[in-house]
Amino acid sequence: MACILVIDDSAFARRMTSKALKAQGNEVLEAESGHHGVELAEKHEPDGIVLDLLMPEMDGLEVLNILKDKGLDIPVIVLSADIQESTQTECMEHGAAAFLKKPVQENELIEVIQGVLCSK
Amino acid sequence: MKCAADKIEVLKEMINIGVGRVADLLNTMLCSHIRLEVPSLKILSSDELETELCKCGNERLSCINLPFKGDVIGVAELVFPAESASKFVIALTGEEADTIDMDSIRAGTLSEVGNIVLNAVMGTISNLLGFKLRYSVPSYTEGNFNSLLPVHPIVPDTRVVVVQTHFVVEKLEVEGSIILFFEMGSFDKLLEKLETSYEGKKR
Numbered sequence: 001m002a003c004i005l006v007i008d009d010s011a012f013a014r015r016m017t018s019k020a021l022k023a024q025g026n027e028v029l030e031a032e033s034g035h036h037g038v039e040l041a042e043k044h045e046p047d048g049i050v051l052d053l054l055m056p057e058m059d060g061l062e063v064l065n066i067l068k069d070k071g072l073d074i075p076v077i078v079l080s081a082d083i084q085e086s087t088q089t090e091c092m093e094h095g096a097a098a099f100l101k102k103p104v105q106e107n108e109l110i111e112v113i114q115g116v117l118c119s120k
Numbered sequence: 121m122k123c124a125a126d127k128i129e130v131l132k133e134m135i136n137i138g139v140g141r142v143a144d145l146l147n148t149m150l151c152s153h154i155r156l157e158v159p160s161l162k163i164l165s166s167d168e169l170e171t172e173l174c175k176c177g178n179e180r181l182s183c184i185n186l187p188f189k190g191d192v193i194g195v196a197e198l199v200f201p202a203e204s205a206s207k208f209v210i211a212l213t214g215e216e217a218d219t220i221d222m223d224s225i226r227a228g229t230l231s232e233v234g235n236i237v238l239n240a241v242m243g244t245i246s247n248l249l250g251f252k253l254r255y256s257v258p259s260y261t262e263g264n265f266n267s268l269l270p271v272h273p274i275v276p277d278t279r280v281v282v283v284q285t286h287f288v289v290e291k292l293e294v295e296g297s298i299i300l301f302f303e304m305g306s307f308d309k310l311l312e313k314l315e316t317s318y319e320g321k322k323r
Contacts (some may be wrong), residue, residue: 009257010232012225025125054235056257081236083243086252102236103149107225 001115003027003044005065007037008052008079013102017050017079020025020106021113034058038066041074048117050109051096053080053087075116079104127311128161131245132283134314135159136274138244139285139298142237147234150211152291159285163304169280173265181265182226184234186258188242191251191313192306194280196238197299204294211292227260234258237317241298249313281307 004026008014011032020026029044031037034055041049049067053060060078067074077095080087088099097116100109136159143154164172182205186196199207209229211213235258246253281302288295302310 010228010235012229012232045288054255054257081239082255083239084253086246102239103145105148 001025001027001065002012002047002113003029004113005029005031005037005040005046005049005074007034007049007060009033009054009055010052013079016103017109020051020109023106024110034060034063037063038070041067041072042070046074046115047075047120048097049076050079050113051076053082053091058101061090061094064091064096068095075104075120077109077112077116079109090111124311128312131310132161132312134245135241135283135285136246137224137302140208141244142298142317143287144288145240150208150289150292152289155290157286158222159283161283162283163307165281169282172282173290175265178264181263182230183239183247183261183263184230184258185261186234186238186242188253190253191246191258192253192302192310194300194302194306196283198234198296199299200230200294201295204292204296205294207292207294208233208289208296211294219240222247223268231258234260237298241300247315249310250294253315260274280304303322 005020006014006017006021006028009032010018014030014032016096018030021028029040029046031040036059037049037051050088051060051063060080064076067076076095077098077100078091078096079102083101098112100112101116139156139159143156146154156201157237162172178203182202188194188196190211205226209226210232212229213225215225238258239255242253283300283302285298
């Protein structure tokens with residue numbers, strides 16, 4: 001069982017992602033903003049993070065940068081509706097471990113998370 | 121490809137591809153066949169835009185706005201009649217209308233659906249043309265046709281390009297529209313990029 005932090009400003013998206021993760025026996029932490037996500041990441045040091053990109057105040061790219069600056073070596077899977085190839089490249093350049101497009105199939109999400117956690 | 125009409129046809133085809141992706145996403149989310157209509161494209165003044173939107177009458181509408189900037193500037197909107205929006209939310213959340221606080225759940229759920237749907241259309245165009253868009257956080261509004269007007273005011277005397285397409289979720293009897301507003305200067309840029317990209321691919 002892994003501890004996964006889900007950072008997404010959409011309650012609906014958090015609910016769907018958390019449901020899929022919990023069904024696999026994972027412990028899930030939820031943050032509704034980038035600021036709250038960084039706080040929880042520092043406090044709990046989860047095994048992995050599922051991160052939305054487009055959020056008010058602090059977006060996903062800023063979260064990736066802050067995690068790196070703070071030396072938190074936690075694999076981050078970006079889960080975004082933004083399907084632009086340039087966005088995917090930007091996220092990987094900022095240190096994301098994987099990029100998934102919304103809406104994601106439950107099995108795809110689990111497969112990617114397991115792959116990322118195994119290669120940690 | 122010198123003629124503007126040709127470029128507009130190619131743009132409409134790109135939007136069709138984007139809307140096709142939307143149909144695929146909605147099909148996955150709602151397990152229902154999605155019927156699509158061919159998109160229409162109109163170049164309008166702000167007055168004409170208001171007249172055009174007035175055609176919706178006083179029907180109550182739910183609207184999700186996704187402003188974008190970068191290589192082109194505009195607003196993408198997903199619009200449902202209010203009744204369709206409720207059916208949509210119930211189908212996605214699995215909750216009954218009388219057991220949940222529809223107002224709060226409805227806004228959150230529809231904003232996320234709008235985010236996914238509108239990104240699919242704009243992202244497809246962006247990927248095909250090789251440019252970069254930056255999005256603002258989507259916002260949700262309810263009301264009559266006035267709520268369809270882009271959030272930021274349209275400067276008088278400017279022209280906007282309105283691309284509209286209609287879809288029907290057959291199993292739920294839900295319908296909706298996707299409307300793209302481009303600022304005129306941005307639209308010219310889009311057509312230029314379209315020509316460069318098209319000519320590049322032909323070589």
